[in-house]
Amino acid sequence: MWKGFKKIINNRYTILVFRLILGGIFIYASLDKIAHPEQFAKIVYNYKILPHSLINIFAIILPWVELLCGIFVITGIFVESSSAILSMFLVVFIIALSVNFLRGLDINCGCFSTDPKGKEEGAILLIRDLVLLVIGIQMFLSNFRRLNNAK
Numbered sequence: 001m002w003k004g005f006k007k008i009i010n011n012r013y014t015i016l017v018f019r020l021i022l023g024g025i026f027i028y029a030s031l032d033k034i035a036h037p038e039q040f041a042k043i044v045y046n047y048k049i050l051p052h053s054l055i056n057i058f059a060i061i062l063p064w065v066e067l068l069c070g071i072f073v074i075t076g077i078f079v080e081s082s083s084a085i086l087s088m089f090l091v092v093f094i095i096a097l098s099v100n101f102l103r104g105l106d107i108n109c110g111c112f113s114t115d116p117k118g119k120e121e122g123a124i125l126l127i128r129d130l131v132l133l134v135i136g137i138q139m140f141l142s143n144f145r146r147l148n149n150a151k
Contacts (some may be wrong), residue, residue, distance in 0.1 A: 005051050032112065036114040069086050084140050
């Protein structure tokens, strides 16, 4: 059973679907943040994790990196490094969401919208990000194995 699952999960078509899902989600997530950097900076501030001096630069750079990595993952360019960056982002997002969930703060995650009314349930956000992290790690490992076997 494990061998069959492993074969499916490493199948090039499965990896292509993973690339489309992960890349598409990060492209979509970046668009509203790019269009509304001030609002996104307020959301980042509400997390109460970053020093004030880093909030604006983070709010400006993060969405553009999300957009570029999403495009790279979908187009098959720099898949290994882009999936690694997106996976690292997901780890940071999971930590930030967890910290604020444990603090009991009811904040807009800023994941897909900078609209203050766009709050989502913390546990659902964590599960979604964990699933995306698994997809990102699988893409990274699959691409890493493929490149190393080609040498």
